[in-house]
Amino acid sequence: MKRHLISAGDLTKDDALLILDTAEELASVSERSIKKLPTLRGRTVVNLFFEDSTRTRISFEAAAKRLSADVINFSAKGSSVSKGESLKDTALTLEAMGADAVVIRHGASGAPHRLANWVHGSVVNAGDGTHEHPTQALLDAFSMRRRLGALEGRKITIVGDVLHSRVARSNVLLLGTLGADVTLVAPPTLLPVSVGTWPCEVSYDLDAVLPKSDVVMMLRVQKERMNAAYFPSEREYSRRYGLDRDRFAKMPDDAIVMHPGPMNRGMEIAAEVADSARSTIVEQVANGVTIRMAVLYLLLGGETT
């Protein structure tokens, strides 16, 4: 594996399977009453969050702590960053403190690439702008594999604001590496103009794709997009691209529903679909900690099993 995890595209199939298999072993730790391994004792993991994302930050924090790493949470709000400190100076500060890994969430696409030029430790991308979110893709793949088994040849449909979605970009890359067949479904306004060059299928018609999907992953759609004319209204979006009860019924019986959260219930997904037994949404959160343990373990532990 590379020293950093910045893009899902950095992972070979062997790398990805190693992370998923390691996570499978580590999952048992989360089921114990004492959820802690000594593996990363004495190593320092910094959570460098320039965007508010309590869910992702506590997931990484729990993962690092279960491996006995020291965790420093560095939130951009109320820190020197809000007083105008540059990303480079922040990086040099972390470097001076001896961070072994920096988990970065940033509103600018590519910020983790830039950070990797300035620190010696491993950089883990916890979401950069509208670019990627590779640990989300890994936990999604992990969740799918636990429900469906191996992903080769599985039909996976990702629905929503692909243009602005880091989750979609990472999933397309990782699922392609793992041999799944991905179809993106969205209104044309919410797809990149170059989406035809991506290693996946594209459709504007959710109803046509649902009956042949093993997994349907709904993406969060921000209501503000309406103001930039990406779609006419919330209701129209919901009618054409929302996963409501009728559409849910068109899915094969064993197909599952996913969502990276946070959800707009009633917009892209109906409440009863989100809460159904075929939804993995709550599992995804638990699996997030496990997969992040595996990533930190493999990047910092050095030893592979």
Next chain:
Amino acid sequence: MIIKNVRILGGEPVSIRIADGVIAEVAPGMDAPEAIDGGGAIALPGLVDLHTHLREPGREDAETVQTGTQSAARGGYTAVHAMANTSPVADTAGVVEQVWRLGREHGLCDVHPVGAVTVGLEGRQLAELGAMADSAARVRVFSDDGKCVDDAVLMRRALEYVKAFDGVVAQHAQEPRLTSGAQMNEGVVSGRLGLTGWPAVAEEAIIARDCLLAAHVGSRLHVCHVSTAGSVEIIRWAKSKGWNVTAEVTPHHLLLTDDLVEESPVGAYNPIYKVNPPLRTRADVEALRAALADGTIDIVATDHAPHPVEDKETEWSAAAMGMVGLETALSVVQEAMVETGLLDWAGVAQRMSALPARIGRLPGQGRPLEAGEPANIMLYDPSARTKVDPSAFASKSRNTPYEGMTLPGRVVATFLRGRPTVLEGKLV
């Protein structure tokens, strides 16, 4: 003074005798004990840049008139047009005269201020274009460069108004609504990188509109930094109608592509490649080269845009847009146009000296190297190969995309009205 052993436009070796800032005689074999030996270098008329950012007044940390004209002289330039987006904006006779005087005081390169089209570059009210034209700075080129004059009525009025003093409006063609938050060329790479796209149509739509406006009011339009194959097609069409439209291309758009944002020796998302208009695709580069060769695009202009280190050592979206270019321009043109057989040295001189001087209405620049003409001369050794080292630049800024690249050619000497500003590659 005699400059011996030089090849004008790459021709046979001759000597040039200069007296009182004017070329007195061009002939083979003239010599004198104190003659400057050109060593067989190519002699071209001093280069003329229609698009330079000197940053003074306001951002003297990035560049000053002094360092900018030093950089220009090092690049073989004897005249530059200083863009108006300074602080304060060059939108009054007072500011353009200040910049013009600073250029004269330093005496390294003629500085011709560009006047803003609208007050404060804000696109609402015409600046006092006539006052700038009548000032000591004799402004003839007007531009809101950095911003587009997107209001169609204002653009029409500006084009009409400058006819009174033979001015030209140099448009930065960028439809603002189509480029809100734009970070790089919209295409395959922007889609993968999750960076907001700057679509080609945002440039092309404005160029098409402006060509039609210029034709309608019978004025002169100059299109800044053309970057797309589609723009080339529109300008070719406008010229075929006989309309008075000229266009420029930057050296970087003749050589570099948007792939560099994703993969380069300096890492992904490195803002050294962030520029406006953005780097485009290989197909665009090929179309721009062909257009410069066939005259659809008239000239090369540097868009020299200095920025301090801290404005580039950031995440991509926070970084400033622009690249320095004066000291590498001719080398890049040699690489892109001469080595590829698209232009000879006469063609280079036409596009980097004669035509920019004509568009800017500079009677003493861009003249042929003949007896009786002003002795604005640059000597260039095209056989040299130089690894670009930004720390050696005369410019105050280092934001070059060519760092570490080996480029052909070297500026040997520059003469401004007979006075050397650069000798043996060094400032005099």
